[in-house]
Amino acid sequence: MVLAELKPAVSKYWLIALAGLMWNIVGVMLCRLAYIWLLAIPLQRAVPMGMLGIIFSLVIYRYKFSKIALKNIDRLCLLSDKSCFFAFQAWYAYLIIVVMIVLGITLRHSSIPKHYLAVLYTAMGGALFLASFHFFQRIWAVKVLKQTCLPPEKQS
Numbered sequence: 001m002v003l004a005e006l007k008p009a010v011s012k013y014w015l016i017a018l019a020g021l022m023w024n025i026v027g028v029m030l031c032r033l034a035y036i037w038l039l040a041i042p043l044q045r046a047v048p049m050g051m052l053g054i055i056f057s058l059v060i061y062r063y064k065f066s067k068i069a070l071k072n073i074d075r076l077c078l079l080s081d082k083s084c085f086f087a088f089q090a091w092y093a094y095l096i097i098v099v100m101i102v103l104g105i106t107l108r109h110s111s112i113p114k115h116y117l118a119v120l121y122t123a124m125g126g127a128l129f130l131a132s133f134h135f136f137q138r139i140w141a142v143k144v145l146k147q148t149c150l151p152p153e154k155q156s
Contacts, residue, residue, distance in 0.1 A: 008085035012149070013139060016076050019088040020135025023069065023128045030125025037114035037121075049115055053122025060127035069131040073138050077149035 010018075034053060038046040072090070079087060089097070107117055141147040 009082040010085050011081060012076050012079045012083055013142060015079070015083060015085075015088040016073060016135050017139050018085075019072060019076065020132045020139070022088070023132035023135065027125045027127070027129030027132060030121045031129065032125075034118035034121035034125060037118040041115045046115070049119050050122060053119040054126060056119065056123035057126025057130070060123055061130040065127040065131035066134065069134040073135060074150060074154055077138075077154075 034050070038050055041049075072093075075090060076088070107120070108114075138149070142149050
């Protein structure tokens with residue numbers, strides 16, 4: 001009973017917005033690091049590497065992150081009106097986040113040249129950034145357009 005009172009509960013719509021904000025911020029942060037790393041090399045090498053990262057980000061977004069974002073939104077829509085603040089990600093996703101952070105730190109401290117890492121960081125950051133707009137789109141649909149949280153094909 002006491003633990004339930006201490007649980008930071010928020011609306012599921014705030015959870016959707018928080019998830020979108022987190023995906024967006026992390027995506028921008030990764031792209032910013034990539035941009036800084038690409039500034040350190042000549043422009044004729046930086047532009048193709050940046051473009052390669054952007055192409056990879058579009059592929060990752062289209063075939064993976066878009067689906068993950070939509071699945072996460074659908075999961076959040078099924079929650080009760082007030083849920084734990086930390087439910088904006090599924091519990092297993094926190095483990096994946098920790099692994100990704102450790103991998104990122106390991107790569108940044110490796111001997112791999114930063115401009116090569118910039119391609120990977122642009123790909124991941126761009127895909128996260130693009131996928132974040134699914135969260136914002138759903139909030140807009142629910143709060144402004146007064147649609148249901150789950151799309152019609154998912155309602156049962």
